[in-house]
Amino acid sequence: MKAWKITTGACVAALIVTGGYVANVFPGEIAPIDQIDAEALTDDLVNQGANLAMIGDCAACHTAKGNHDTSGGLALQTPFGTIYSTNITPDRDTGIGTWSLAAFDRAMRDGIDRQGKHLYPAFPYDHFAAITDADMQALYAYLMSQDPVSAQAQANELIFPLNFRPLLAGWKLLFHSPRPFQPDLALSEDQNRGKYLAETLGHCSACHSPRNVFGAVKQAAYLKGGEAEGWLAPPLGGASISPIIWTEDDYVDYLFDGLSNHHSIAAGPMTSVVDHLYEANEDDVFAIATWLASITPTADEATLSSQVAAVRARDLPDGFDFALTGLQATPQVLAGANVFKVNCFKCHKERIADTQPVSLGQTFAVNAATPSNLFNVVLGGIEPPLGSSAHRMQAVPLLAADLADVAAFVRWRFSVQPAWEGLAANAKTSFSQHTAP
Ligand code: HEC
Ligand code: HEC
Numbered sequence: 001m002k003a004w005k006i007t008t009g010a011c012v013a014a015l016i017v018t019g020g021y022v023a024n025v026f027p028g029e030i031a032p033i034d035q036i037d038a039e040a041l042t043d044d045l046v047n048q049g050a051n052l053a054m055i056g057d058c059a060a061c062h063t064a065k066g067n068h069d070t071s072g073g074l075a076l077q078t079p080f081g082t083i084y085s086t087n088i089t090p091d092r093d094t095g096i097g098t099w100s101l102a103a104f105d106r107a108m109r110d111g112i113d114r115q116g117k118h119l120y121p122a123f124p125y126d127h128f129a130a131i132t133d134a135d136m137q138a139l140y141a142y143l144m145s146q147d148p149v150s151a152q153a154q155a156n157e158l159i160f161p162l163n164f165r166p167l168l169a170g171w172k173l174l175f176h177s178p179r180p181f182q183p184d185l186a187l188s189e190d191q192n193r194g195k196y197l198a199e200t201l202g203h204c205s206a207c208h209s210p211r212n213v214f215g216a217v218k219q220a221a222y223l224k225g226g227e228a229e230g231w232l233a234p235p236l237g238g239a240s241i242s243p244i245i246w247t248e249d250d251y252v253d254y255l256f257d258g259l260s261n262h263h264s265i266a267a268g269p270m271t272s273v274v275d276h277l278y279e280a281n282e283d284d285v286f287a288i289a290t291w292l293a294s295i296t297p298t299a300d301e302a303t304l305s306s307q308v309a310a311v312r313a314r315d316l317p318d319g320f321d322f323a324l325t326g327l328q329a330t331p332q333v334l335a336g337a338n339v340f341k342v343n344c345f346k347c348h349k350e351r352i353a354d355t356q357p358v359s360l361g362q363t364f365a366v367n368a369a370t371p372s373n374l375f376n377v378v379l380g381g382i383e384p385p386l387g388s389s390a391h392r393m394q395a396v397p398l399l400a401a402d403l404a405d406v407a408a409f410v411r412w413r414f415s416v417q418p419a420w421e422g423l424a425a426n427a428k429t430s431f432s433q434h435t436a437p
């Protein structure tokens with residue numbers, strides 16, 4: 001069904017393309033430059049650009065494991081195949097050393113490389129397009145001031161016909177309309193700064209919104225939750241499912257340190273986002289938190305305290321009866337209680353000190369619509385964010401059946417959300433993905 005939809009989509013796109021937009025299908029080359037204009041690289045601009053690159057998380061995608069920063073080669077899995085990020089160091093042969101500011105600008109706004117090839121939206125230019133000219137210049141200055149690294153980008157492995165780049169002209173026509181950021185007059189200057197950073201460079205909605213069959217962000221479901229690299233990205237702001245309402249302070253803690261005492265730790269693809277924000281300009285990170293708070297309902301102190309108390313009441317005290325005597329529980333929950341006792345309880349119990357892990361009932365992983373994040377955390381462990389380096393969780397190598405059982409128990413005990421369906425099958429899939437060579 002899915003493949004059929006995609007193929008149809010590609011044909012529709014192809015028809016639109018041939019329907020009179022030929023000029024956009026084959027854009028021209030922008031002439032290479034002989035050398036980078038040193039005047040374009042003042043210290044001020046380079047420093048500003050370094051901050052913007054942190055907020056844009058450029059290094060997360062443009063750095064392969066074990067490689068130099070931003071020399072490319074990271075494999076990004078998409079429903080359409082594998083796309084490799086490119087070398088964006090100023091190497092003349094394999095990077096962007098021959099790119100003028102105009103060529104860089106076109107890539108970031110229109111998704112077209114210097115030679116005139118269309119770029120895949122795995123590169124989030126649909127978000128970057130709205131940045132200001134001044135920010136564009138600063139980013140360019142920063143990238144061009146880095147040490148050049150020679151690293152040839154690997155060819156993408158995409159299914160036909162999506163490996164044919166001119167088709168992307170059709171995609172852009174349907175889903176990409178580059179236009180400058182429009183401040184919201186109802187917001188303060190700080191809130192607008194945060195909104196600008198989050199919507200453009202921060203590309204938060206690239207992960208936190210669902211995508212349609214063409215891989216484009218569904219604007220109607222903006223920030224209502226999405227997926228990234230096998231993880232669920234939670235719904236944010238008014239759409240949040242957190243049992244404790246997010247406050248501005250919580251957002252500040254989470255975005256800087258990757259950990260909020262009322263919520264959870266940043267894991268999976270969110271780790272590199274917070275690690276880069278940890279190193280970014282403080283005012284900018286506060287601005288993002290202020291903006292997030294502006295789209296989140298507020299709660300008074302009494303409501304917050306009762307929400308916190310309700311979650312903590314489900315923590316397991318010392319001496320907890322894992323036989324669940326007298327409680328109504330399915331055989332799977334009962335089996336899971338024992339798996340939890342053996343593998344999790346020594347760390348995940350009643351929280352009497354900040355050095356202990358946060359209450360499981362407040363985490364997204366436990367309250368989410370599917371157990372993906374919980375499975376990923378258990379099987380892959382948690383690499384702590386820079387701002388919370390003591391909060392490492394080692395992987396717990398459970399077998400698929402135990403994984404399913406422990407998920408059933410965790411959900412039953414710590415969340416008020418309905419039980420997860422099809423746990424045994426989901427756990428098997430997750431298990432085989434994590435243990436694949
Ligand atoms: C989510 C992953 C991701 C992020 C984040 C990202 N990029 Fe990329 N970028 C890519 C991929 C993938 C490509 C190659 C696309 C293709 O082959 O069509 C690319 C291509 C590019 C290109 C074109 C280079 C060339 O040789 O064709 C430039 C320039 C670029 N990115 C700059 C940036 C900058 C600057 C940032 C941060 C502000 C950034 N990217 C953040 C994934 C990413
Ligand atoms: C590459 C994908 C990706 C990007 C980009 C991204 N996030 Fe996330 N985010 C995630 C994932 C995945 C999680 C869940 C992490 C977990 O379960 O531990 C998450 C979690 C969060 C949470 C916790 C929400 C909750 O209810 O638990 C907040 C807040 C958040 N992100 C804000 C942001 C902001 C703000 C930005 C942009 C500056 C952003 N994210 C960009 C993937 C992403």
Ligand code: HEC
Nearest residue numbers: 264265267343344347357358363365377378391392393396
């Ligand atoms: C050695 C201690 C330890 C053990 C054992 C352990 N954890 Fe954790 N767990 C942690 C730490 C540390 C964190 C990070 C959160 C924090 O510090 O507040 C964490 C976080 C989590 C989270 C929240 C993830 C997120 O993205 O917010 C879940 C869910 C979780 N653990 C489940 C489990 C389960 C299920 C088991 C048993 C199979 C288990 N843990 C075993 C220490 C442990």
